[in-house]
Amino acid sequence: MARLTLREAITEALREEMQRDENVFIMGEEVGAWGGTYAVTKGFLEEFGERRVRDTPISEMVIAGAAVGAAMAGTRPVAEFMTINFAFVAFDAIVNHAAKVSYMFNGQFDCPVVFRAPGGGGKQLGATHSHTPDVIFAHFPGLKVVCPATPYDAKGLLKAAIRDNGPVLFIEPVPLYTSPKVRGDVPDEDYIVPIGEADIKRVGKDVTIITYGEGLHVSLDAAETLAKEGVQAEVVDLRTLQPLDMSLALASFKKTFKAVVVEFGHQTYGIGAEVVAQLQEQAFDYLDAPIKRVAQYDVPAPYSGELEKSALPDAKKVVTAVKEIL
Amino acid sequence: MDKTTLLEWYRQMVLIRRFEERSDELYQLEGKIKGFLHLYIGQEAVAVGTIAARDPERDHLITAYRDHGHALAVGLEAGAVMAELMGKATGVVGGRGGSMHLASKEKKFWGGYGIVGAHLTLGTGMALAEQYKGSGGVCLCYFGDGATNIGYFHESLNMAGVWGLPIVFICENNKYGMGTAVDRASANPNLADKAKAYNIPAKKIDGMNIVEVYKATQKAIDACRKGKGPQFLEMVTYRYEGHSIGDRTRYRPAGELDKWRDEKDPIATLQKVLLEEYEASEAELVAIDDVVMKEIDDAVTFANESPLPAPETLFDHIYPA
Ligand SMILES: Cc1ncc(C[n+]2csc(CCOP(=O)(O)OP(=O)(O)O)c2C)c(N)n1
Ligand SMILES: [Mg+2]
Numbered sequence: 001m002a003r004l005t006l007r008e009a010i011t012e013a014l015r016e017e018m019q020r021d022e023n024v025f026i027m028g029e030e031v032g033a034w035g036g037t038y039a040v041t042k043g044f045l046e047e048f049g050e051r052r053v054r055d056t057p058i059s060e061m062v063i064a065g066a067a068v069g070a071a072m073a074g075t076r077p078v079a080e081f082m083t084i085n086f087a088f089v090a091f092d093a094i095v096n097h098a099a100k101v102s103y104m105f106n107g108q109f110d111c112p113v114v115f116r117a118p119g120g121g122g123k124q125l126g127a128t129h130s131h132t133p134d135v136i137f138a139h140f141p142g143l144k145v146v147c148p149a150t151p152y153d154a155k156g157l158l159k160a161a162i163r164d165n166g167p168v169l170f171i172e173p174v175p176l177y178t179s180p181k182v183r184g185d186v187p188d189e190d191y192i193v194p195i196g197e198a199d200i201k202r203v204g205k206d207v208t209i210i211t212y213g214e215g216l217h218v219s220l221d222a223a224e225t226l227a228k229e230g231v232q233a234e235v236v237d238l239r240t241l242q243p244l245d246m247s248l249a250l251a252s253f254k255k256t257f258k259a260v261v262v263e264f265g266h267q268t269y270g271i272g273a274e275v276v277a278q279l280q281e282q283a284f285d286y287l288d289a290p291i292k293r294v295a296q297y298d299v300p301a302p303y304s305g306e307l308e309k310s311a312l313p314d315a316k317k318v319v320t321a322v323k324e325i326l
Numbered sequence: 327m328d329k330t331t332l333l334e335w336y337r338q339m340v341l342i343r344r345f346e347e348r349s350d351e352l353y354q355l356e357g358k359i360k361g362f363l364h365l366y367i368g369q370e371a372v373a374v375g376t377i378a379a380r381d382p383e384r385d386h387l388i389t390a391y392r393d394h395g396h397a398l399a400v401g402l403e404a405g406a407v408m409a410e411l412m413g414k415a416t417g418v419v420g421g422r423g424g425s426m427h428l429a430s431k432e433k434k435f436w437g438g439y440g441i442v443g444a445h446l447t448l449g450t451g452m453a454l455a456e457q458y459k460g461s462g463g464v465c466l467c468y469f470g471d472g473a474t475n476i477g478y479f480h481e482s483l484n485m486a487g488v489w490g491l492p493i494v495f496i497c498e499n500n501k502y503g504m505g506t507a508v509d510r511a512s513a514n515p516n517l518a519d520k521a522k523a524y525n526i527p528a529k530k531i532d533g534m535n536i537v538e539v540y541k542a543t544q545k546a547i548d549a550c551r552k553g554k555g556p557q558f559l560e561m562v563t564y565r566y567e568g569h570s571i572g573d574r575t576r577y578r579p580a581g582e583l584d585k586w587r588d589e590k591d592p593i594a595t596l597q598k599v600l601l602e603e604y605e606a607s608e609a610e611l612v613a614i615d616d617v618v619m620k621e622i623d624d625a626v627t628f629a630n631e632s633p634l635p636a637p638e639t640l641f642d643h644i645y646p647a
Contacts, residue, residue: 033577034505057475057511058442058503089441089476124361124413126424128440299644303424304413304635305360311640 004186007177009151010116011040013158014078016190018048021076024162027054028063028080028116037082038118038177064090064115068098068167071113076162084119084171085131098167099142110165114158119147120173120214120264121301122312130301130308132265134213135274137169138241144195145242147171149216151184153239156193164195173214173264182217198245200252204232207322208252210275211262212238215313219262222318231326241271246278253279257288260321262313267295289325294318327537329604335378335536336600337614339370339593342395344622345404346567349394349411349425352626353571359411362440363425366395368566371592372468372498373399375539376561379547380466386434386456388449389468391426392498393438396468400433404621405628414632421635422643434463442503443469443478446495450482453493453556464550465493466543472503474517480524483556487524490555494546495521497558498533500565505577521558533561534590537599564590 004012018024025048026041032055035042045053056063060081067079081087087094094115101109121130138145146161146168148154154172161168176182201216202223209219216237223233234256236249253259259279261272272293279291297311346365353359366373373395377387382400389396397407402418410417411425418428429437436452439445449467456463473479474497486493497517501508509515521528527549531542539561546557564586568575575583600606 030504030506037504055506055510057506058472059475059477061477086441089444089478124424126361126426126440127422129362129426297640299641302422302635302640303361303427304421307413307421307635307637307640310637 001185001187003183004151005178006148006151006154006172006182007038007040009155009186010158010172011042012186013155014041015044015047017159017162018052023074024076024078025052025054026078026080027056027067029056029058029082031055031080036080038174060086060089061093064093065097067113067115068093068101068111071111071167072101072109076112078114078116078162081115081117083129083174084117084133085129087115087117094137094169095140095143099140102166103142111167112165113167114161115167115169116172117169118172118174120175121296122175122308124303124305124308126303127300132296134171134241135265135269135271138271142167143242144168144240145171146195146240147173147213148239149173149176149213149237150182151186153193153199155186156191157195157239160192160195163192168195171213175214176217193239196240196243196245198248199237199239200234200248201237202233202235204234204256206232206256206258207326208234208236208249208256208259209262209318209322210236210238210249210259212241212271214264215262218313218315219318221315222322225315225319226322231322233322238271244274246275246282249275250279250283253283254286257286258325260292260294260318260325262294262318264296264313266298267293268298270295292321292325294321329600329606332596332600332604333606333610333614335374336593336596336611337618338374338399339536339596340615340618341404341621342370342373342398343367343593344618345398345407345625346394348622348626349408350567350571352411359425360413361424362391363411363571364392364569365567366392368586368592369498369500369533369563370395371536371539371596372496372533372561372563375536376466376496376543379540379543380464382433384461384463385547386436386449386452386463386465388436388445388452388465389438390442390445390470390473391438391440392470393426393428396438397428397430397435400430400435402428402430402433402435404625408625408629409632412629412632413634414629415635416628416632420639443473443476445469446473446478446482449493450486450491453486453491454489456492457489462551463492464547466496467493468496468498470503471497471499471501471508471517472506472511474520475511483521483524483526486556487526490553492550493556494543494550495526495556495558497560498563499560500563502565502569502577504569504573507577518558518560526556526558528558528560530560530562533563534592534595536592536596
């Protein structure tokens with residue numbers, strides 16, 4: 001057992017999968033000589049060589065497309081977008097090809113590609129570099145979308161993603177990478193966390209907070225505050241956005257009768273909208289109060305620090321939302 | 327070239343350099359600038375020389391995120407640019423954009439953009455609008471060597487070529503896109519050749535020599551105005567600092583930076599011309615340096631004293647009024 005940061009857990013998963021399977025290789029901008037923009041693949045070039053750690057030109061369209069092709073043709077590429085913001089340039093390869101080739105060709109083709117994409121805002125990088133667009137990718141059947149919030153989940157889910165025979169978008173919340181608070185235990189032995197399974201991260205009886213990624217930590221903070229006031233929140237971490245596992249959220253809701261959904265993407269048409277729709281469809285009789293959403297306001301990210309922060313979810317906003325429905 | 331013009335170019339280049347040095351300090355020592363900060367030190371002759379060749383009444387400018395030099399060269403106030411870097415309400419875009427997204431409609435400076443290569447398509451559109459309206463304007467579109475490898479670049483050059491659009495593609499080849507040297511990222515490291523593939527006249531220019539930069543740009547703009555379609559200039563230059571703050575440039579061969587700085591520096595090059603060929607005096611140049619230092623000090627004071635954007639302005643301008 002080791003206590004790792006989220007980033008260290010991701011690095012370990014990548015390294016172990018590359019050691020385990022000679023068909024796994026990495027491609028992306030600055031992944032080799034630079035060691036990864038966020039230093040996730042530091043030392044990989046030295047360890048695995050240029051054949052398996054491939055620096056690419058600034059060419060997202062072909063990074064994604066070539067990874068899809070190489071995956072179809074029998075390798076297991078892990079293609080890195082420097083950040084998820086640049087995945088927009090590669091959108092077609094992701095949603096029209098990665099997500100479709102298995103179905104469209106009647107199951108003849110596997111497409112074991114992983115797209116790694118650091119994401120999230122709050123770093124004063126301006127409107128085009130601060131997206132949390134997870135939901136957009138989760139809209140398309142055929143593409144699995146995963147977003148871990150703890151080192152344990154990150155390592156297990158990334159291993160599962162690399163071993164999956166279909167395409168997986170693996171979203172890494174940058175603000176969690178090296179956060180001491182997020183540091184956690186990771187077993188030494190090989191394990192996976194299955195894609196498509198949610199997890200209870202805190203047990204409670206009074207209200208259900210459903211979240212993932214950065215939202216998990218904001219929600220856990222809020223739960224601490226609420227606990228001091230005698231309110232026990234149960235926190236459900238979705239972990240995978242597509243396919244979405246609602247079983248734990250539903251079970252929890254049937255116990256607490258109240259729910260708040262927390263996400264860092266924009267509110268309108270967000271993850272929250274889907275979760276709320278499923279809760280009311282499948283547990284209408286348990287509804288005690290409106291289900292609240294805490295999300296990024298519907299505004300592009302401004303550069304100026306305080307202004308940007310004001311648009312993002314925080315523990316205070318979650319506490320307020322919970323109190324409104326108690 | 328007359329001496330007054332050269333002295334003005336000297337002033338602008340020194341202004342950019344001192345501005346960048348001060349920004350670096352404000353970021354690293356004082357923590358007043360956050361996010362990305364891409365410095366323009368070493369490349370000053372490109373922005374100043376090309377912008378000097380444009381017609382400010384008609385010609386458009388669009389560039390990438392390494393945009394402080396262009397913003398100052400089109401004449402934006404150093405104080406308003408510095409305030410933007412600090413995210414203040416008095417910044418050129420009210421603190422909303424930051425370092426990467428400076429812009430001014432009045433100056434026909436359509437902004438700095440953060441997605442590599444994307445703005446080449448917008449610049450192509452600006453040239454299209456000029457051609458459509460028949461108003462005679464030309465678009466100066468700047469981008470890095472790394473941007474020549476993304477689809478946006480190729481689609482833009484091709485369409486501009488097919489339609490004969492009045493756009494000057496200005497490639498600021500500073501040898502690296504982040505840590506990746508040109509020959510590791512471009513199958514043909516001779517970037518001007520890429521334009522030739524689209525039948526666009528292309529020239530490779532010493533981007534450290536402002537007089538050459540100016541003359542080449544003037545010719546290119548002139549050709550555009552005469553309806554000869556897009557032009558391409560590869561400006562060979564060098565970025566002295568890291569890609570952004572925090573990049574320690576370990577990918578550079580030892581001595582490379584020193585060689586460029588000692589032998590090719592654009593400010594020193596112009597200084598030499600002024601002293602040796604135009605009989606400028608040391609005192610004349612020092613006087614300019616002093617005026618610039620004062621301007622920078624005032625800019626920093628202005629930015630420091632400026633207010634942050636009011637919280638209630640968060641939702642302004644999501645849609646045009
Ligand atoms: C589509 C896209 N991919 C990746 C990035 C990250 N990125 C920002 S600048 C840069 C290097 C660009 O190099 P170059 O075009 O040579 O311009 P320079 O920074 O040297 O001025 C990269 C990879 C980005 N902003 N946009
Ligand atoms: Mg470059």
